[in-house]
Amino acid sequence: MSVSTQNPTQPKLRWGELDEDDGEDLDFLLPPRQVIGPDENGIKKVIEYKFNDEGNKVKITTTTRTRKLANARLSKRAIERRNWAKFGDAVREDVGSRLTMVSTEEILLERPRAPGSKPEETKVAGDSLAKLSKGGAVLMVCRTCGKTGDHWTARCPYKDLAAPSEGFVDKPTASETTAAAAGATKGTYVPPGMRAGAERTGTDMRRRNDENSVRVTNLSEDTREPDLLELFRPFGAVSRVYVAVDQKTGMSRGFGFVNFVNKEDAQRAINKLNGYGYDNLILRVEWATPRTN
Amino acid sequence: MRPILMKGHERPLTYLKYNKDGDLLFSCAKDHNPTVWFADNGERLGTYRGHNGAVWCCDITSKFLSLRDSMRLITGSADQTAKLWNVQTGAQLFTFNFDSPARSVDFAVGDKLAVITTDPFMELTSAIHVKRISRDPSEQTGESVLILKGPQGRINRAVWGPLNKTIISCGEDAIIRIWDSETGKLLKESDKESGHKKTITSLAKAADGSHFLTGSLDKSAKLWDSRTLTLIKTYVTERPVNAVTMSPLLDHVVLGGGQDASAVTTTDHRAGKFEAKFYDKILLEEIGGVKGHFGPINALAFNPDGKSFSSGGEDGYVRLHHFDPEYFNIKI
Numbered sequence: 001m002s003v004s005t006q007n008p009t010q011p012k013l014r015w016g017e018l019d020e021d022d023g024e025d026l027d028f029l030l031p032p033r034q035v036i037g038p039d040e041n042g043i044k045k046v047i048e049y050k051f052n053d054e055g056n057k058v059k060i061t062t063t064t065r066t067r068k069l070a071n072a073r074l075s076k077r078a079i080e081r082r083n084w085a086k087f088g089d090a091v092r093e094d095v096g097s098r099l100t101m102v103s104t105e106e107i108l109l110e111r112p113r114a115p116g117s118k119p120e121e122t123k124v125a126g127d128s129l130a131k132l133s134k135g136g137a138v139l140m141v142c143r144t145c146g147k148t149g150d151h152w153t154a155r156c157p158y159k160d161l162a163a164p165s166e167g168f169v170d171k172p173t174a175s176e177t178t179a180a181a182a183g184a185t186k187g188t189y190v191p192p193g194m195r196a197g198a199e200r201t202g203t204d205m206r207r208r209n210d211e212n213s214v215r216v217t218n219l220s221e222d223t224r225e226p227d228l229l230e231l232f233r234p235f236g237a238v239s240r241v242y243v244a245v246d247q248k249t250g251m252s253r254g255f256g257f258v259n260f261v262n263k264e265d266a267q268r269a270i271n272k273l274n275g276y277g278y279d280n281l282i283l284r285v286e287w288a289t290p291r292t293n
Numbered sequence: 294m295r296p297i298l299m300k301g302h303e304r305p306l307t308y309l310k311y312n313k314d315g316d317l318l319f320s321c322a323k324d325h326n327p328t329v330w331f332a333d334n335g336e337r338l339g340t341y342r343g344h345n346g347a348v349w350c351c352d353i354t355s356k357f358l359s360l361r362d363s364m365r366l367i368t369g370s371a372d373q374t375a376k377l378w379n380v381q382t383g384a385q386l387f388t389f390n391f392d393s394p395a396r397s398v399d400f401a402v403g404d405k406l407a408v409i410t411t412d413p414f415m416e417l418t419s420a421i422h423v424k425r426i427s428r429d430p431s432e433q434t435g436e437s438v439l440i441l442k443g444p445q446g447r448i449n450r451a452v453w454g455p456l457n458k459t460i461i462s463c464g465e466d467a468i469i470r471i472w473d474s475e476t477g478k479l480l481k482e483s484d485k486e487s488g489h490k491k492t493i494t495s496l497a498k499a500a501d502g503s504h505f506l507t508g509s510l511d512k513s514a515k516l517w518d519s520r521t522l523t524l525i526k527t528y529v530t531e532r533p534v535n536a537v538t539m540s541p542l543l544d545h546v547v548l549g550g551g552q553d554a555s556a557v558t559t560t561d562h563r564a565g566k567f568e569a570k571f572y573d574k575i576l577l578e579e580i581g582g583v584k585g586h587f588g589p590i591n592a593l594a595f596n597p598d599g600k601s602f603s604s605g606g607e608d609g610y611v612r613l614h615h616f617d618p619e620y621f622n623i624k625i
């Protein structure tokens with residue numbers, strides 16, 4: 001609100017200014033700046049003279065009102081208390097102790113929602129998919145039923161009626177389909193542990209996979225899953241064969257797992273094939289120890 | 294706003310109180326030294342040394358010696374004492390000895406009486422003691438004018454009702470009681486339906502004493518009429534309420550709390566909901582939250598001028614907030 005009082009126009013011209021204005025600066029010809037007030041109402045007048053673009057002398061009067069914003073109204077007692085001597089632990093307080101600090105962080109009174117907006121609006125805005133469905137209807141083509149602008153493929157209501165697509169080799173397990181259905185209704189990510197049918201997932205599932213699992217190491221790089229199956233099938237029914245493949249190179253990483261239906265078969269396979277020469281390498285076959293974590 | 298952080302306490306804060314002029318802020322914590330700060334810039338003025346246990350509560354006189362305000366401080370501590378102090382020098386004037394921890398203290402209007410509550414301890418039940426406060430500390434005696442017993446469990450707060458005619462108490466049994474301060478008769482009790490369901494942790498009187506606010510672990514705060522004990526409003530929040538206060542200037546109530554301290558380390562600090570929440574007193578609408586503490590808020594106090602408030606947390610910090618000008622123009 002207040003305008004700081006400057007020195008009246010300097011009569012001396014500095015060489016830098018002269019140079020810049022090419023000698024046309026004639027400010028020293030003007031009457032000096034005048035400051036009147038502030039009076040009892042806090043009104044201050046500043047009168048300045050200036051040359052305008054046409055070279056005419058112009059008088060500029062600026063009127064400002066200075067107001068004290070916070071009129072600190074302290075009681076006499078409070079002012080007296082302000083000068084009390086420190087006591088207790090505060091006496092020995094050294095300057096570096098920094099008991100009182102001003103937060104470097106600007107803390108705001110966080111409104112639960114922007115003033116003036118309705119809570120429903122924010123909800124809609126939060127769902128980007130819902131927003132898209134209003135805006136870009138053309139983009140939305142369901143690959144299952146072929147409808148345009150009604151729903152996304154993942155949310156197709158006719159998904160179950162349509163014939164299973166040929167593209168899928170792995171059939172999703174029952175738990176996966178229920179999870180997908182649950183996810184589709186809510187539209188948000190649900191962690192596996194919280195999905196429907198979660199009670200049979202987790203540790204339960206891992207144990208089933210680890211059962212009668214045999215680890216095969218020192219495999220040659222050419223060995224693929226069918227080869228391993230061929231090698232292990234004579235010992236008994238095999239439920240799963242897996243060869244670790246490097247995702248970047250596509251090469252075998254030299255180890256795999258074989259799961260047997262019966263434990264005895266697995267033991268026999270270990271006894272027989274551990275140390276067996278296969279593809280000019282000596283296989284190492286042992287019980288797969290469950291992961292510790 | 295940029296809050297002022299005051300780190301004078303080594304342990305969690307328990308109570309905050311401004312003097313009547315609002316220029317001094319008194320803080321109590323589980324460390325043994327109540328502290329007084331200047332309420333404008335947060336500078337420490339002094340500490341009151343002498344307690345040997347957590348200090349749970351304090352109160353300051355307002356018209357004690359011929360209108361010279363803020364001369365006496367009373368503190369209640371877990372060391373089974375309540376102490377009277379000279380505010381200016383930090384000198385101990387008198388010690389009230391009890392057989393169990395003193396939980397809450399409150400000066401009556403006029404500062405001639407004080408109510409002190411004690412916890413249940415060993416075989417003792419909780420009790421409310423009324424003590425006479427002498428002007429001359431050498432004449433001070435430890436005798437109780439009145440002892441009230443009856444409520445089950447701890448009494449977390451006991452304050453004086455209008456005109457010192459009643460004493461309002463609340464605590465672990467979730468029932469608010471109004472007692473006659475002369476005869477000690479139980480006048481009113483909050484009923485089960487409208488009352489709190491769990492421990493009442495805090496109680497704050499309005500500036501004029503006509504109504505008061507209670508906060509409870511049942512995740513709500515309730516506004517009551519001081520005379521009739523009728524329930525006026527209920528503020529529902531999503532965390533246990535440890536501390537409540539009311540703005541003397543605007544129709545705002547502030548609730549502080551958060552998870553129990555023992556469960557804090559198990560979750561993210563955002564999930565703990567450690568903000569001080571502002572609600573509209575009449576419309577019950579949430580106005581906003583002020584974040585900052587790294588633990589539940591245990592104490593809240595509004596400056597009597599309504600332009601600043603302070604919060605004390607389990608993290609040992611007192612945060613003093615001077616409101617931005619925008620705060621006073623908030624529309625719902």
